[in-house]
Amino acid sequence: MARTRLLLHVLLPAFLACSQGERIEGVGEGALWFEGARLIVGDGSAPIESAAFLVQADSFVWVGRQGELQPPDGAVRVDLTGATVIPALIDGHNHIGLVDVRTRTNAKSNYTRDNLVDQLDRYAYYGVGAALSMGLEADRELAYQLRDEVMPGTARFLTVGRGIAATPMAGPPTEARLGIPYGAATEAEGRAAVQELRAGGVSFVKIWVDDRGGSVPKLQPEVYRAIIAEAHGLGMRVLAHVGQASALADAKDLLVAGVDGFVHTVRDRDVDEEYLRLVRQHPDVWTGPNLPGTPVTQVDLAALSETLPPEQVAEMRADLERRMAQGDTVPSELFQLQCRNLRRIHDAGMILGLGTDGTGDAFGVHQELADYTRCGLTPHEAIVAATSTNARILRLERMGTVAAGRSADFIVLESNPLDDITNTRRIREVYLRGEPVDRAGLRTRWTGSGQP
Numbered sequence: 001m002a003r004t005r006l007l008l009h010v011l012l013p014a015f016l017a018c019s020q021g022e023r024i025e026g027v028g029e030g031a032l033w034f035e036g037a038r039l040i041v042g043d044g045s046a047p048i049e050s051a052a053f054l055v056q057a058d059s060f061v062w063v064g065r066q067g068e069l070q071p072p073d074g075a076v077r078v079d080l081t082g083a084t085v086i087p088a089l090i091d092g093h094n095h096i097g098l099v100d101v102r103t104r105t106n107a108k109s110n111y112t113r114d115n116l117v118d119q120l121d122r123y124a125y126y127g128v129g130a131a132l133s134m135g136l137e138a139d140r141e142l143a144y145q146l147r148d149e150v151m152p153g154t155a156r157f158l159t160v161g162r163g164i165a166a167t168p169m170a171g172p173p174t175e176a177r178l179g180i181p182y183g184a185a186t187e188a189e190g191r192a193a194v195q196e197l198r199a200g201g202v203s204f205v206k207i208w209v210d211d212r213g214g215s216v217p218k219l220q221p222e223v224y225r226a227i228i229a230e231a232h233g234l235g236m237r238v239l240a241h242v243g244q245a246s247a248l249a250d251a252k253d254l255l256v257a258g259v260d261g262f263v264h265t266v267r268d269r270d271v272d273e274e275y276l277r278l279v280r281q282h283p284d285v286w287t288g289p290n291l292p293g294t295p296v297t298q299v300d301l302a303a304l305s306e307t308l309p310p311e312q313v314a315e316m317r318a319d320l321e322r323r324m325a326q327g328d329t330v331p332s333e334l335f336q337l338q339c340r341n342l343r344r345i346h347d348a349g350m351i352l353g354l355g356t357d358g359t360g361d362a363f364g365v366h367q368e369l370a371d372y373t374r375c376g377l378t379p380h381e382a383i384v385a386a387t388s389t390n391a392r393i394l395r396l397e398r399m400g401t402v403a404a405g406r407s408a409d410f411i412v413l414e415s416n417p418l419d420d421i422t423n424t425r426r427i428r429e430v431y432l433r434g435e436p437v438d439r440a441g442l443r444t445r446w447t448g449s450g451q452p
Helices: 002-017 113-125 140-147 187-199 221-233 247-257 273-281 298-304 310-325 333-348 364-374 379-393 421-425 439-447
Strands: 032-035 051-056 059-065 076-079 084-087 089-094 128-133 156-159 204-209 237-242 410-413 427-432
Touching: 084 379, 089 364, 089 379, 113 128, 113 140, 113 156, 113 427, 113 439, 140 156, 187 204, 187 221, 204 221, 221 237, 221 247, 237 247, 247 273, 273 333, 298 310, 298 421, 333 364, 364 379, 364 421, 379 421, 410 421, 427 439
Parallel strands: 032 076, 089 128, 128 156, 204 237
Antiparallel strands: 032 051, 051 059, 084 410, 410 427
């Protein structure tokens, strides 16, 4: 990595000094020159038609329009005419490891290196370059070990470590989740948990402010205020899960208390003017709404069939056909409520990232993108939320955009997602850190067929 950055430091000034059409010189062996694609940079700027970009080792070295510069001698040229390139996506909220997608079981015993890497491979397959696991780490040491590894061809594993709830339970009593979170019934317990997380190198603190319909105690205001104060004093940020019972009231109080972000939007009622005023007063607070989504569609099934066993896809198809026969195609009231709230906080200026709350299939990132557009965001706004905004929120300084000096993490799409956001599923290739992901090999592993 250090060698790559030194190379960029030496070469970039020479590239910028080149006149139009001049050939890039001095690039080392193994450079890749991509040309002809429509490029969606990821920062909200207008797409670059007929773009070109140079990849050396794990980084973008130069990005511009085709014809502005000539590729260096020896670079491998890749013709992407007719394709669209976007940055690799980022999932800012998931709970991977406890569910095994292959066996469809949910248990602490599933939290193994094999299962975690399998799920990170699924993320890579669908063009996700990094995923933040949000507080249900059944094996902290394993989680920290994977966090510090960079594995070729797979997504980066990020973690907040163990989250904090009122008791060591993040939801209704289930074997998979029971005993994983820190229990903080007092301010002292909350501060001690934050200190332990900091000792593990964690930069985010996840808190659950939710009584799960009365089945568990709720983290108390004086406790989460102590957690927020302790975290901020240690240079950490606090992310809150708010439930579906008193979410609006809790979210208001959390904003006043100094929370840094929400991993769900308000889900119990329509947000009011008082909440929107608080949003405007706290412009640095963000949310990854995690919409409840609409049921699986035919378009979803086409993509899911590439990574799930045929019998599982057949069950999903049968359920879809049953729902269609019954006319069950209208989005739920909960989905419509969250759509309204998403539009209102967006208009009020709240920062929107993207998180799935997924448990391992990885395809949820594309479903969430589609849900954003169902709620009124443009496809471009949805892509920015899942790329540069998430990278900024998670402080992934080298990810999120296709730009010189950034990590070469990108997706080659068959069609333009700005025309139809579901085109993010029409993946031709995925590159992570400058290397192509072996998607055919992964399909063979999961389904027995290398064909999409």
